[in-house]
Amino acid sequence: PHHVSLKQYAHDLLEYFVKSFEQIYGQMYMAPNIHGLLHLVDDYDRFGPLDNCSTFSFENYMKVLKSMIRKPHKPLEQVIIRYNEGEKSTSNLKKKCNIINNNEGLLLRPHNKGPLINNLVTNPQFSTLILGNYKLKTSVDAD
Numbered sequence: 001p002h003h004v005s006l007k008q009y010a011h012d013l014l015e016y017f018v019k020s021f022e023q024i025y026g027q028m029y030m031a032p033n034i035h036g037l038l039h040l041v042d043d044y045d046r047f048g049p050l051d052n053c054s055t056f057s058f059e060n061y062m063k064v065l066k067s068m069i070r071k072p073h074k075p076l077e078q079v080i081i082r083y084n085e086g087e088k089s090t091s092n093l094k095k096k097c098n099i100i101n102n103n104e105g106l107l108l109r110p111h112n113k114g115p116l117i118n119n120l121v122t123n124p125q126f127s128t129l130i131l132g133n134y135k136l137k138t139s140v141d142a143d
Contacts, residue, residue: 106130
């Protein structure tokens with residue numbers, strides 16, 4: 001629910017917290033995110049409740065972007081180069097790996113190592129299945 005009447009109170013509390021943060025936690029823990037708290041109420045006015053504007057999917061992708069950067073200078077150029085390298089290798093991989101792609105999913109990495117159910121299944125075996133946003137790998141215990 002929208003609690004418009006509490007916006008100013010929330011702003012005042014956040015402002016007090018940000019001003020007191022360094023004194024409470026120390027300079028070494030000061031970060032730009034602390035200052036960002038001052039903008040939460042404005043963001044509420046602009047975008048609605050925080051649940052409406054989650055950045056989790058982007059934050060989750062940050063590790064991928066960071067892994068594309070090898071040197072501290074020109075990070076954007078490095079990300080573009082790594083992305084293009086990945087596109088080329090994916091295209092080459094599809095040509096080499098007998099990938100089966102249909103409307104239901106994508107099967108990758110064919111193998112013949114089993115296990116099979118009482119040797120009843122003789123269809124091709126694959127170690128990776130992609131369904132929409134989900135990827136299952138037989139090589140990952142959690143999957």
